Amino acid sequence: MNGYARPGISQPSWLLPFVVTVVLFLCVLPLGRLAQVGIAALSRDGAYSLLTDPSLWQAAWYTISTAVLGTIASVILGSIFAFLLTLADMRGKGMLSFLFVLPMMIPPQVTALAWVQMSGPSSPLLKALHLAPPLGSPQPLYSAGGIALLYGVQHAPLVYLALRAGLMALPREGVEAARLSGASGSMVFRDIILPLSMPGIIAGAAIAFVSSTGNFGIPAILGIPAGIYTLPTLIFTKFAAFSSRTFGDVALISAIIAMIAVAGLAIQERALKGRDYRVIGLTGASAVLTLGRLRLPAEIFLWAILFVMLVAPFLALLAGALVPAFGVPLTLRTMSFHAFEEILFRQPITRTAFSNSLFLSVTTAVCLIFVTVLAAYLITLRKNVVARLIAGLIEIPYSLPGIVIAVSFILVFAAPIPLLNLTLYGTIWLILLAYLSSFFAVSLKPVVSAFQQLDPALEEAARLSGAGFLRRLCDILVPLIAPAAGASVILVFLIACNELTISALLWSAGTQTLGVVIYNLDDSGSSDLASAMSVLVVVMVVFMMVLLELLAKRLPRGVVPWRN
Structure with a gap:
């Protein structure tokens, strides 16, 4: 196990190619395909009709x-x-x-x-x-x-x-x-x-x-x-009215x-x-600024804002959620838990949405933590141009709007994968890949912070004692960064579980997520069911944030964003 580490460097020779391959597949390939389709659309006559459409510039x-x-x-x-x-x-x-x-x-x-x-x-x-x-x-x-x-x-x-x-x-x-x-x-x-x-x-x-x-x-x-x-x-409506020009149009709008x-x-x-x-x-x-007599009015002011906001x-x-239809006043006579019963026990689509969102959130968080531990180790250890380039490429999908990421993955996987003849378009796996790309940076930051706080002498001593990379990773590094890794998993789970922008374009029958179902229920006029489902989502978010709060004392500074 000691033979696959480069001389003078405590990382295995496969680590850099592995991280680069993942970054190219998740971050570079989709956006490169989007740029290619956008340039192709510009070279055709169809781009002129889109760019001269008043609805585009109004949007x-x-x-x-x-x-x-x-x-x-x-x-x-x-x-x-x-x-x-x-x-x-x-x-x-x-x-x-x-x-x-x-x-x-x-x-x-x-x-x-x-x-x-x-x-x-x-x-x-x-x-x-x-x-x-x-x-x-x-x-x-x-x-x-x-x-x-x-x-x-x-x-x-x-x-x-x-x-x-x-x-x-x-x-x-x-x-x-x-x-x-x-x-x-x-x-x-x-x-x-x-x-x-x-x-x-x-x-x-x-x-x-x-x-x-x-x-x-x-x-x-x-x-x-x-x-x-x-x-x-506007992109959403373009996909709803699908035509031969749709892919070129949405590529240009995304650009x-x-x-x-x-x-x-x-x-x-x-x-x-x-x-x-x-x-x-x-x-x-x-x-600290002492407010004196202004402290109580300031506190009342902040609590008043939170009351209106939240x-x-x-x-x-x-x-x-407790009334039978939107517009009915809430009284003891009209109050009913029918919407919650319908959401939890009778509506198969809501159960599908809960299972899909939980599957996507958990799988995204778990898959990313395995990759980000290796990527964070590489970035922290190398500290050179290559490491900065990798970190920058990981940041790009998260800094772009989710709708752009969704369109990018549609363009890459709209046709069957060559040689394998496998179609990902319309499956839950395409949503998962888009989530992995979009939330890569979210998962990476807490882990990088944890690695930066570690004393390199610990790992170096283990390496000089003959411990290979996997042994050092499992016995020394992972236990020390475990709190930050746990926070990373919870943060990605929270964001992915409530995501709508990406899944709104990528979902199909059977792959609806919570965000998609809430939007569809409200759009179809079932506001009571949409409200009941939204209440359950808010409760779940608060529960996960409280769990993260309980872990906060064991985490590096800045990992839990709302803590002072």
Whole structure:
């Protein structure tokens, strides 16, 4: 077992080819195929009719405008929570942070459905409270503004996490020196904290913008009924009206989405130029602003925001699941658990969706952890151009909208695999491959963090003692990174179990996932069943997040995103 390691390097000779092959198959091949089909479509006459279609540019306008407005809302919400929970002497920071991050883990179509149930003239909750607008009043969320508002709610935690990471590194000496010089809290915030926080705000805004451009669940629930299409929902309608031009059209539309996302990231890079602030000295939680008499009003303000963002929509969703039809007020006479009974015991499609989502989530998480342990070991050990290139290629699918990844895999596997004559299109295995590509980076980051904290002397001592790579991996490395690996599995499971954007294009009869079934139930008018299923999904998400919280004490810093 010692003979297959290169001299002077503690990794086996097969490790680099194996990791490179996996990265090429999952990350490079699909996107390369998308680029090939897009270029071929541009060279044909069909591209002209698509690019001159007003509906394409209207969808592009709605995509950009709702993403920009949603990003602004995300930055405002995320910054408020990040500054107050990281720097101020607030009480209950852990619970506030946990609840604020929760919307990020909830499927976007569930968020949209909950807000629809909470507002408008047909809301069961508002009817029960006698607060519903008059019948015939428009549903305010069925608009571009409604889509942008829910983008803000869904992606505000991304801004919060990006900004909080920077705030945790603020220099204590700078803040304390300003205080000793007589600067007020507002002056310290304006002249020291805010300038140093701009990189985190800009990074969070860029992530929120890219996430908004690829979001399918929210514009599908809120936009399609109002005739408002974004580029992801336009792709969905192209596949629904399949023709000989469909693949070329969706490749071009996907390329436009990717270009919008890349443009957002390029603007981020330009905005960050000249803002590379280096902090010297002690950093962290001691840089706290004392609110004094403003603390209680600030706490009430944060809890009020969480009530509107999270509690009220969930109560409306629960009310929608307990009434026989959307628009019926919730009373003791109308309340029924029929929808939950139907979902859990009578509807075969919901049982299929639960089993499919659990299978895909567990398989994705388990398969990725085996690959990411090897990839993280390679990246951490080599620290050269090859390692940086591998890490960058793994990041690309996760940074692109899910709709682009789905189209890429459709283009690769639409035809039978050569030589094998095996068709993956329309099977659950194609969804699994797309999940593996999209969530590779999610699985990798916690494991890389764990490897970076290990003392290389431990493995080196075992190698000098004659232990081969697999023995070192099993007896030394894996036990030490096990908490981070467990967190990686839970994070991937959480994200994959609630995914809709990828599976919305890849599902077929028998391969529906939870996100697809919730969307289809709501689209068919079965809002009570869609609400009941959404309530169960939210409960499952909270359970998995609590489990991750219980593991947090054994994990490296930053693995559990909402912990202070």
